[in-house]
Amino acid sequence: MNPMTSTVSPGQERKAPGRPRNAQADEAILDAVLTLLAEGQSTAALSIEAVAARAGVGKATLYRRWPNKEALLIDAVRSMKGPIPELGGTSVRDDLIALVTANRSSRAREFGIVTACLLPDLLRDSELNRMHHTVMEPRRELMREILRRGIADGELRPDLNVELTLLMLGGSSMMQGMFDFRTGVPDKEFPTALVDAVLRGARA
Amino acid sequence: MNPMTSTVSPGQERKAPGRPRNAQADEAILDAVLTLLAEGQSTAALSIEAVAARAGVGKATLYRRWPNKEALLIDAVRSMKGPIPELGGTSVRDDLIALVTANRSSRAREFGIVTACLLPDLLRDSELNRMHHTVMEPRRELMREILRRGIADGELRPDLNVELTLLMLGGSSMMQGMFDFRTGVPDKEFPTALVDAVLRGARA
Secondary structure (H helix, E strand, O other), X not given: OOOOHHXXXXXXXXXXXXXXXXXXHHHHHHHXXXXXXXXXXXXXXOOHHHHHHHHOOOHHHHHHHOOOHHHHHHHHHHHHOOOOOOOOOOOHHHHHHHXXXXXXXXXXXXXXXXXXXXXXXXXXXXXXXXXXHHHHHHHHHHHHHHHHHXXXXXXXXXXXXXHHHHHXXXXXXXXXXXXXXXXXXXXXXXXXXHHHHHHHHHEO | OOOOHHHOOHHHHOOOOOXXXXXXXXXXXXXXXXXXXXXXXXXXXXXXXXXXXXXXXXXXXXXXXXXXHHHHHHHHHHHHOOOOOOOOOOOHHHHHHHHHHHXXXXXXXXXXXXXXXXXHHHHHOHXXXXXXXXXXXXXXXXXXXXXXXXXXXXXXXXOOOXXXXXXHHHHXXXXXXXXXXXXXXXXXXXXXXXXXXXXXXXXX
């Protein structure tokens, strides 16, 4: 299954110092997984062959990095969200806008579709579920911390329902990402408009 | 493809006066479509055979009602949402709670998954897209009317962003439906808590 492992020269692996080997190929492969899933391919039907073809790499490159489809799916889920942004910590408003903006991207619709379409697999596969949780929870926890800090500082109402507020920020973002072509809210204004609308009801 | 059409007797068709023929079988069939999609089956992989087997009916019953898979998918999307509720019209709050409650159901997670997983098809297939629009838009328009009435009556702020408010109500409901096992908001309290949180920022 992995016939070419021994033919990779150390030189090839170290082309970009400080980055993982074949970072560009890795990115193309994970991108291909997300694109195929967003096109409606089920995870069951997703084949290593199709991913390799779409990414323009050989199957060997793929197998060198991921032993099987499950491992590949887990990394694709992880790559989907991008890095967690640095927050200024000056105001609840600024930090929430930064976080909502970071969770949006030009591929937001595809990511929304993939997240939603992976749900049946998440419910079935405990490792994938754990992984998804590992990707989602740090972002949710960061948002929770911002809101709790706002409550502690007296900026937000002491009886604010933090979990419901997370849901309002996250759910609206997810739907805007998936249906941006018909929500009637311009994408550019979305993060600020959403945070201001939520805060209007959340302030002390 | 449709060998049994001519064997349906008029008597069979009229068993339940005022209801469409074979309403029970129809319901089982549409239910089977939604269950298979929610389990992660792609619409491309969905077969008439699998739907018939899951619904416990013969393929002939299925072909008698739907000429092809596309027609079946369209009816499944339509059936997913249920009827639009009658609204009291006494207050914005009561009407919004009634509408959010009606859009929730014991199968909300499955419905959320199906809606999201159909998106790739919706973007590709203009008839399915039109149909989805036909199913979604009356509910969105009803919510819009409630909000506009609230603005006109002075109950809501005159500068309320109606489309954003729709997104906050709809997106939060969708995410609660899909992730209810981990949102941290009890499902029973959800419609009232959401509407109250949204209205807190929307009132005049």
